[in-house]
Amino acid sequence: MLTRRVLLILSMMLMPSLSGCGGKPADEGPPPLSEEAMAAVGDQPGVPREKLARTIDALFADEQAGETRALVVMRGGTIIAERYGPGFDRNTRFPGWSVSKTVTGVMIGLLVSDGRLRLNETAPVPTWQRSGDPRGEITLKQLLQMRSGLRHTESREPVHASETVRMLFLDGRDDMAGFAEAQPLEAEPGRKFEYSSATTIVLSDLAARALTGRDDPAARREAVTEYLRTRLFEPVGMDSMVPEFDAAGTLVGSSMIHGTARDWAKFGEFLRHGGSVRGAQVIPRRWIEFMTSPSPRHPGYGAQLWLNRAGPDHESELFPGEAPESLFGCLGHLGQYVIVSPRQKLTVVRLGHTDDGKRAVLHDHMAEIVRMFPAG
DSSP, X not given: OHHHHHHHHHHHHHHHHHHHHHSOOTTOOSOOOOHHHHXXXXXXXXXXXXXXXXXXXXXXXXXXXXXXXXXXXXXXXXXXXXXXXXXXXXXXXXXXXXXHHHHHHXXXXXXXXXXXXXXXXXXXXXXXXXXXXXXXXXXXXXXXXXXXXBOOOSOOSSGGGSHHHHHHHSTTTTSHHHHHHTOOBSSOTTSOOOOOHHHHHHHHHHHHHHHHOOOOHHHHHHHHHHHHIIIIIHHHTOTTOEEOBOTTSOBOTTTOEEEOHHHHHXXXXXHHTTSEETTEESSOHHHHXXXXXXXXXXXXXXXSSEESSOOTTSOOSSXXXXXXXXXXXXXXXTTEEEEEETTTTEEEEEEEEOOGGGHHHHHHHHHHHHHTSOOO
16 A cells, blocks of 8 residues: 555656646747748847847737838848738838828928028918918928917817818818918917927928929929929939829828838938938938927927927827937828937838827837847
């Protein structure tokens, strides 16, 4: 009996060890990555390759972050990671949504450097020049920094009631600049920050007027298209870019400039290099410095792009405390990102479709990618 009891005790003591030999090990670690996930990352990304591939794979796989359709990561001027969702590839043109605002901001900078517009003078909008119209005090600089004082609500419920939706898709769609420029003041010019797609449409109108001095829609479209092509897109190598215009010939510079993920990454690199490409200065460096300097009414916003600083309510669109303060970003509706970090020599582009309720999850994934790269 004693022998049988000893054997029973011994067998019970061995059971955990034996079961560990045949089943799933307790310390197995994460599952292996797919070939697609590993192929998305280059051989020498400058950070652990598998870790980067796994972080990117998590972004694409997480339904709570919405649908990621394209991701391009550039470090030191080289693409180190690139991946696309089903049905999309390197030749797909994606709408920039509000990333387009930064393109418009650069276009205005080119016109200022040409002497066609003046940063600190009042914006030459014809309907604002009537005697006694307080909007005649709005400067070009205030428009760029989203502190014009014009009445605007970027989004509200119901959706169709917002000025942005009305301007882009409803009663303002045929003459967006006319809609935007007809809005009254709700604050003294320069005193209040109000993120506004309508403000960028005013900038688009000013560009067309500076280039043509005419109201003819065809002439406006042709002049702005040619100016963007010869002065920005071709010098930067953004060959895929397609700008959209409304029926009045105004560039929909708030939202509707389209390009491939690689070309949006080239735009980020152009900004990272202070407006130069391969040593050639496309736009004066001081203009990019202006765009990346805080607006007097919002430390987290510059001129037509976002900065890595908390805003008045201690909230941020980017990653303060998690990435260098010099990081900035062009951000767009439905989760479009062109993140630029000069100290990290980094540009990250994410394009896709993420509803507002999922933006916080997407934001965390983007922060995780950025955090992987050392500064300096």
